[in-house]
Each structure stands twice: as C-alpha cells, then as structure tokens.
Amino acid sequence: MKPIRVLQWGLGAMGSGMARLMLEKTGLKIVAAVDGRPDYVGKDLGEVLDVGKQLGVVITNKPEEVLIKEEVDIVILATTSWTKEQMPDLTKIIKAGINCISIAEEMSDPEAQNPEISKQINELAKENGVSVLGTGVNPGFVLDLLVVTLTGGNHHVERIEASRVNDLSPYGPTVMKTQGVGTTPEEFRAGVANGSIVGHVGFPESIHMISEALGLGVDRIEESREPIISKVHRETPHVKVEPGMVAGCSHIGIGYRGEKEVVKLIHPQQIHPHLENQDTGDYINIFGKPEIHMAIKPEIAGGVATMGIAVNMIPHVVAATPGLKRMIDLPVPAALMGDSAYHRRV
Ligand code: NAD
16 A cells, blocks of 8 residues: 655644644655644654654755645644634645645534635635645544434434543643633633633534534524633643633533524543543533433543544545535544545545
C-alpha cells in the first residue's frame, strides 16, 4: 500500500501529538511540517517531536515552499479555533490543490456562523478538486456525531440533552486563554463581555450539525458562560490557578425551534477537575421513541481523541468527493489499525 503523504501544519499540543501518532501508522507518511515558532523553524521534525531520531523533514514557516500537489496528499491544520483567522492559510492549501483536515472548532460546520465563508470554501474546494473537513473530539465527535449516531434507530426525537464534563489539562495555551483558565472571576466576566474569553468553541456548530442531520429545524441558538472558581491550587505546563481563581468555564448552548428547546448541550470544562472530586464523563440523553441514555465515564480523553480523530479521518477525506464536508457527511470514524481501514468506500 502506498502511504498517504501528509503535511502537518501547526506543531502545538495537538499538532505535535498528531505527528507522533502518524509516525506509528504504516499507511501515513509525514512529508512536510509547518509552524511559525522561530525556535522550531529549520529544525528536523524528529528533534521537535523528541522521538529520538531524525525524520528528514525540516520545519518551515514558509508554507508555499511545501504546498506541492505532486508531493502532498493532505494537510492537517492545527493552528487556531476560528474559520476567519484560518482562511488565508486554508485558501493557500485549497488553491494548491491539496485536501485539508482542520481541527479549528468553527471549521466543523462553518455554515453555522459564517454561511458566506462556508459557501466560499465549498466552491473553492470544488473548483480545485479537493475536500476539506473540520473535526476534533468536540465539536466533531462527542456532542454532535455521537449524538446523531445514537438516534439512528429512533422513530422520532422530541428533544436532546447532552453534556461533556471534561478535563482541559492536556491542551495548550490557545485553549487556556479562550477558556479563561488562570484569570480572576472579574477578569473572566470582563473577558466574556469583550469576547476574549469564549468558553467552549463549537456549540453553534454542534447544534447546527445535529439539527441538519435529523431535520430538527433549530432556528435560534443561545449560549451562557459562567466561571468555575477553584478552591485549590491547580497547575498545568501552561497555566497556574490559585484558590479563588478561575479553573475553567461552565458553558451551555441551547438550540430552539420556535419557543421549543430541542437541543441542549452542557459543557463544564476545567483543568484537573479530580482535585475537587469532580468526575469526568460524556452523557447523551435522547428523548423520543425510543428514549436513550448513554454515559461514558470517564470522558473520552479530549487531547488524545482529537489527535486520533483528525488522523483517523485522513483516508476518508483523501477519498471523498470535492467540497466542504462535515463529520455527518463522511464514513464513520474508526481507528486505523490495518490495511482495510484505509480502503473504506466513500
Ligand atoms: P497550541 O497553541 O498548543 O498550538 C498551536 C500551534 O500552531 C503553535 O505551535 C503555533 O506556533 C502554530 N501556529 C499558529 N498559527 C500558525 C500559522 N498561521 N502558521 C503556522 N503555525 C501557526 O494549540 P493546540 O492545543 O495544539 O490547539 C490548536 C487549535 O486546535 C486550537 O485553536 C484549539 O482550540 C483547537 N482544538 C480543537 C479541538 C476540537 O475538538 N475541534 C480539540 C483540540 C484543539
């Protein structure tokens, strides 16, 4: 089997983990790597990943030098959460005629908040004969694809309520800032008001995806964000939280059809929840015929599963018809454990 050739763009907490995972997969080969960090540029990827060997891939901050259609089948983008911010890089990739998977949360369903940009990406991808997918653990899997899949045998669905109680500790500085981790409660509220603290990025995308997949007709989405204030000292490699400071954000998103609440997603996210005896878990409740209650304890590990799902979707995106795709549009994700996993029918 000829391996799929991958360019890893963004080598932060997620991107470097994806790159290490790809090194374990016989069906994938990392052929190029891009990151803007001056301390990475010019180094061999093996050195930055600390895998004890040179990989013959030199990290560059000049993507145009490595965006070569004849040498790269797909780019994995792990740089930002925002569709608009990602557009210049994504446009370069698509115009180079190369497929792309992004883990930017908003890219999981750009139509939810940026219908014009979504249309633009879809058209550009079709013109250039490539497919583009946004994915990740959430949005992209737990609070959308898994919810949709669980309704697969339902006769009807009245309402959905799902929650993900998770641990933010594995994530990098980008996530800490957007969740307000390490701020004072006053800074948190000011950050929510001025838009610098956004909590979970992805509720509009997940709710839109669920509504579209089932035809629930959600016409309005409301969100609320509250600080999770720590009683104890908590610390990760990227942030320190003293008692009285903010360890995370409790975020709720509700999708309405008219006045009826049809999808409610609840997502309290914090670093080291176990330090205050909070268990993690993913819970999905479908109210309809039949009624379904699913609990996964502990949570599906966020960092690990984001790396996993982005890598596992590579063969499906390479094989997909051109255009902008969502997780509800492609074959179900599965771990890439052997040859047949790379050759599913799309
Ligand atoms: P991080 O801050 O650890 O890493 C980002 C990396 O990208 C850094 O190395 C930075 O130098 C590089 N970078 C940023 N912009 C760049 C550009 N334009 N060109 C080249 N390099 C650039 O962040 P992370 O924890 O790895 O997460 C990356 C993004 O993925 C975040 O925005 C995060 O919110 C998102 N994410 C999404 C999901 C999901 O479920 N969909 C899950 C995890 C993370």
